[in-house]
Amino acid sequence: MSVRILALVGSLRSGSHNRQLAEAAVKHAPQGVEVVLYEGLADVPFYNEDIDVEGAVPQAAAALREAAGSADSFLLFSPEYNGTIPAVLKNAIDWLSRPYGAGALTGKPVAVVGTAFGQYGGVWAQDEARKAAGIAGGAVVAEAKLSIPGSVTRFAETHPADDTEVVEGLTKVIEQLTQAAPAAA
Template sequence: MSVRLLALVGSLRAGSHNRQLAEAAIKHTPQGVGIELYEGLAEVPFYNEDIDVEGSVPEAAARLRAAADQVDGFLLFSPEYNGTMPAVLKNAIDWLSRPFGASALKDRPVAVVGTAFGQYGGVWAQDEARKALGIAGAQVLADATLSIPASLTRFAETHPVDDGEVVDGLNAVLRQLSAEAGTAAA
């Protein structure tokens, strides 16, 4: 059986190190695991219950929910903005957590990783994302973590896909997440 994961990147910047981290995860995905890098978070409107009405959900939000319905688990990549997760990632979590009782996240395994310029690699943002995901009903893998500090210098000349330590860390997270996702899908 193949395990399907959806990757959500919390940075919209073209040269995002977190997007590069997601690309590294995709390139080094274990056999039997497929990762879809979701494109289109920038188009998803801010969550508003007034527009989250069956039959008229905004198209970009409906596409996100449809993509989430096709996977066994989620891998989120979060930079840290002002000590917390970026709004685009929180917005995705909000859309996926609804409608109440039918969350696309409910009981699905999720891991949160990332890189940031600071000395802690974005751990505050990743912790905030895990908190929001847990409240939304996801099965948050608290031990499947990877926080890479000093992204601007570490990845100035090296793409994460070519950094052995990063690849090893991603592989450990992916093994744990795919094992949980495979169990949940069975």
Template sequence: MSVRILALVGSLRAGSHNRQLAEAAVKLAPEGTEVELYEGLAEIPFYNEDIDVEGSVPAAAAKLRAAAQSSDAFLLFSPEYNGTIPAVLKNAIDWLSRPYGAGAFGGKPVAVVGTAFGQYGGVWAQDEARKAVGIAGGKVLEDIKLSIPGSVTRFADTHPADDTEVAAQLTEVIARVHGHADETAAA
């Protein structure tokens, strides 16, 4: 079965190592798996129930929801900002959690990975993202983790796609997410 994985990146910086990691996922996706790197998280307004009204949802939020609805699984790339999840990623999760009980995550598999400058690779933020997406209705894949420490030095001269260890680990993550998507579709 062909599987479509929507990748959301919690950093807006053009040279973000998490964005590069997501670009690597797009490049490394095996045949039968499409990883789509979602563009446009910066344009989505902060979640506000007053503007989340059927028929007048902001276009940027509606576009995100449509992309999420047409995906089979999610791969979230989270850096760590002050020990927690970046606001842009949390905002995307909030928009995808609504309408209450019928959000776009809808029991679909979600894995959270990432890289950060610190020695733990952003695990606190990734744990917070898993918590938020689970509450938002996603099927969090707790057994799939990839936290790459020391991003500033590790990826100073090497794109994550060209780091053989990272490429192998990321390819394994994608294959496992694909497998979970297959299982979810068969259930």
């Protein structure tokens, strides 16, 4: 049985190093694991309980929930914006946390990785993403971590998919996430 991991990227920039990191996860997923890079977070409206009404949920939010519902686990890619989680990633977590107690994240394994220009690779934002995903009901795989510093220089001429150290770290995280997935049991 294969494991389906939904990858959510907290940067909307087309040349984002975190998006490239997600592309590397897709490319290097081991056999039996499918990493699906979700497209469309830019279209999801800010969470508002007034528009989260059964039968009238905005199409972009409904599509996110549908994709999340078919996932066995989640791999979140978080850059660091002003020391914290990007709004687009937090918004996705908010939509996936509802309905309360039965959201698409509930009980499913979640890992958070990322890269940032700073010397710590975005660890503050990644810690905040883990916290938010856990409160939203996700089963955060605490040991599954990868923070890559110096993204602007490190990936100036090398795609993360071609960086051996990055691929090894990403593969380890995917394996940890896969082992925690219900489909793997």
